[in-house]
Amino acid sequence: MHVPDGFLDAPTSTATAVVAIGCVGVALVGARKELDDKTAPMAGLVAAFIFAVQMLNFPVGAGTSGHLMGGALAAVLVGPFTGVLCVSVVLLVQCLLFADGGITALGTNILLMGVATVVVGWLVFKLLQTTMPKRLALVPAQAGIAAFASVPAAALLFVGLYAVGGAADISMDTLLTAMLGVHVLIGIGEGVITFLAIGAVVAVRPDLVYGARRVLARRELEIRSEVTA
Amino acid sequence: MGAGHGHKLHYHGHSVVHRAPAHLKILALLAFMLVVVATPRDWYAAFAVYLGVIAVVVAVSKVPPTYILKRTVVEVPFLVFALLLPFVAQGPKTEVLGVTVSQHGLEAGIALVVKGTLGVLASLTLAATTEPQDLLAGLERLRMPNQLVQIMAFMVRYLDVVTDEMQRMKVARESRGFNARNPKHWPILARSAGALFIRSYERGERVHLAMLSRGYTGRMPE
Amino acid sequence: MSTPVLEVKGLAYAYPDGHQALFGVDLHVHQGERVALLGPNGAGKTTLVLHLNGIHTAGAGSVSVSGLPVEKANLQEIRRRVGVVFQDPDDQLFMGTVRADVAFGPANLGLKGAELDRRVMDALDKVGMTEFVDRPPHHLSFGQRRRVAVATVLAMEPEILVLDEPSSNLDPASRRELADILRSLDVTVLMVTHDLPYALELCPRSMVLSGGTVVADGTTYDVLTDDALMKENRLELPFGFDPRSTPRPAR
């Protein structure tokens, strides 16, 4: 759902840009706790992966294009604040190097795909974590469900923005039904991919999953004293 | 993993446009598009002028126009949307070539195509004349916060690592009699995608540590 | 004489960046031979090896395996016959566990269930890696990865084994065990190596590749004792080793 230049009217674009800048600012402050020497490369990789995933762009039914978003995946892997930063960077690169999403619509796009999916994904994930038993094996499923929920949420916001600043007055009911219908389908794909990806990482490098840190047990080291020649 | 030896959209060249500082190019793109978006949708002459401006920049840059035109396909999904607008929008109807369509939707659709296309052409011109590395430096000069710069630097680098690892895995698979055309092999591809993620991460992590081992402090030496 | 199992004629190749690595290579290897491929760094050994199962495509000249030209139509069959152990084990291992990685090749040949399992465990047993069967390969030490890489190829039971520096990064015992394995198999072996005593021990015949052409071909003993040839091609005998004073290895 990369919004191109001129899709929403100027006041709406400006407003979303201001809100997006605010959100990224909050994320920058929040990410200080999440981002260090070792997690910076991880954030870069997550960005690269989301980039790759979003390249799978397929036109769908009544209008807009659909593709996976990766917001929930980012939130679970690197934390919500860094997650917002990752997706925002992806959108910036896509806009500047691939002309995917207009530069004047960058704020809108960040709000839709960077902020909405990450926040909704993270909230659902946290909710599931607090209500379910603390087990590492459950993390991928929780992430998958969170990812599924995040996509229609972003679609809803998209319809809202279009109602405010859309260029043509189409029936909101039609748009809403179409967008939700399509994005529930995309959400299923998103959920499955997120489940698989988080599952693969949890299996061999659970320490890399931000959302799994809480459930990681501390390990004891064994010392073997041997007679040295 | 070569540190930024071009990307698929970069067209190697030495024109004025290539050499212009990246931060100025980004600002120019932004200003240009703001003007385009703010232009009322029925000032068709203005849009013709904008298109002329892009054409001149492309000509100066010596990037073959077909090179840029071929890449406008990213726009296709929204073209579909624009084409549908006249049929789904409400309001007064009008007739075009014997088909009844929404007057409002028609105008909106045309405006969408025009403005969107200008945006795509302008961005592609920037992409074709700017290395990712320079773009990064440009954004840094524009005071993009350091955390974002770092994430973007790693992202650009990882895109190389991931493609590189993917290529290696492909060769390895084929040497052992694998043939990806067969759909029953898709589960294998899915599983090796998980391995690809960890592998790329760990390779990138080791390289990052190698950089730290040689005194890297987060900024490339001149 | 029978058709050679490996036949390379006038092979030339340039990498996509324009760098030419092979300048007309001719070689024949016959059924059951064990041949060492020696030569300095950058001679083109790896480039040559990657032509033998069609990973690179000849720029000029031809390669054939048991009379079958290496070309698109025959690739499937050729890759079944020729097993290549790459110089870098990271190029060879790509699945999430050692078991899945070793099973990958035989599974592509159509093996299933117990038979597949037996192949996998057999191959891992040969290289002494059975206890690592459920670990991810990229979490092993370099030498352990090398051993798994060898196992992935052994599991396919190819007729022709091509190994690119298989002994590097192996501990001395594993190196000897690998030699034992190679000697015990009834296959044709072409082995790239910089370890000259190892070549003498294992391969009765040696070829020297230098600057993209074959500059010598003869018994390993003759090659290693030809001082002028050795010097020209950056081949030197290691500290404390003299082929003249070792027992001539049995064929």
Place this chain on the structure above:
Amino acid sequence: MSTPVLEVKGLAYAYPDGHQALFGVDLHVHQGERVALLGPNGAGKTTLVLHLNGIHTAGAGSVSVSGLPVEKANLQEIRRRVGVVFQDPDDQLFMGTVRADVAFGPANLGLKGAELDRRVMDALDKVGMTEFVDRPPHHLSFGQRRRVAVATVLAMEPEILVLDEPSSNLDPASRRELADILRSLDVTVLMVTHDLPYALELCPRSMVLSGGTVVADGTTYDVLTDDALMKENRLELPFGFDPRSTPRPAR
């Protein structure tokens, strides 16, 4: 005795996936020594080496370099003093050209212009790679990449050189040249190797690491001639080599 330049005490470490690799390692290396670190595949040699400049962080125990504990505050200084050549050259090379890659370290130390250039060309000259200065490192042969990897570290002129299997994949002449370079430098050397004659030739002292602990430490000659120790740790002398019949190397 002076403070050791490398001091490791009770070092234990587990990888993030839970696999423990070091179980309490103790070792000292003094100024100007050349020490070989031997041991079977998977012994923990690489894991140990990566603690010496703070790439891994000790799970238990401590590491210090010239009296400076390896911890966050000292990392910058320690990485200036300790140069590590990784086992896999692909982990070490990351820039677009050989020149940029070799210049990376010295440039981070603040070198510029002609001085930087001299360092780069000197280092490349030592490993015989000057003619490749403008090629991308990932388009080189494995052995060539290994040589460039060594050059990237030599260019930083560290006080302590730690090398993880530097001779693997090198052609015999390069191997000897590397030995000559290491002997000519006035630095402390810790070298991981599976090449026992090479260890004997170059390092008067050897340590054996096995199962994550140090099981032997003595002169290389004594270690290589201790048959029981050798057998236990998968160390075997190669075909045709007998340390007892070689000249005792000069220190």
